[in-house]
Amino acid sequence: MRKRQAVVWCHSGKPSIFITANNFGPPNYALPNDNGGWCNPPRPHFDLAMPMFLKIAEYRAGIVPVGFRGVTCRKHGGIRFIINGFRYFNLVLISNVAGAGDIVHAYVKGSRTGWMAMSRTGSQTPFWWVRLCPSESPPVTSWNIVPSNWQFGQTFTRKNFRV
Structure with missing residues (x-):
């Protein structure tokens, strides 16, 4: 996952992070599809742990547009x-x-x-x-x-x- 656009509080360059488990936020259709309805389609929303979020942006950035892709996972054990x-x-x-x-x-x-x-x-x-x-x-x-x-x-x- 990496940030997609320049946001004032994003770190410079193209920092990337690897997420091994995530939680898409559930949609709230009572809110509009903007900053009030963060998780509403077509806006998938990740809740990142603070240490991972701080690798791509400062705390005060709030919502940061990111690009992401799924990759094949190899797991140890069953x-x-x-x-x-x-x-x-x-x-x-x-x-x-x-x-x-x-x-x-x-x-x-x-x-x-x-x-x-x-x-x-x-x-x-x-x-x-x-x-x-x-x-x-x-x-x-x-x-x-x-x-x-x-x-x-x-x-x-x-x-x-x-x-």
């Missing part, structure tokens, strides 16, 4: 599944994803069910298998992820995407 939740729902955090790093679709399969699409709020039943579909690679299916004696707070690791 995809991690962290399971939290409560007895009525499961929350599954999927991390350490190789390739483009994004997951377009995720599906879960129980021991007595078919494949079910996961939603952003988690799955409602304990599961044994997960199928992940990234944007730039074929799907990967992880079998027998969760043992029958699983507990909330556990992390399970399975094979990663080939890049």
Whole structure:
């Protein structure tokens, strides 16, 4: 990622930073598509950690137009599944994803069910298998992820995407 335009408080030259994890800001359609609606389309918005932001601009710069591109990620180890939740729902955090790093679709399969699409709020039943579909690679299916004696707070690791 690097800044695109000269902004009064940007550092001179073409400083670049590498981001390994990011969070696109969610849009707020109640605000206009200007400085009030920072994250509204067509303006993707990154919330950078302060040390990274200070590499490209001074603190007082506020919004800084940047250019960015995605690159293929090589990850050490497998995809991690962290399971939290409560007895009525499961929350599954999927991390350490190789390739483009994004997951377009995720599906879960129980021991007595078919494949079910996961939603952003988690799955409602304990599961044994997960199928992940990234944007730039074929799907990967992880079998027998969760043992029958699983507990909330556990992390399970399975094979990663080939890049």
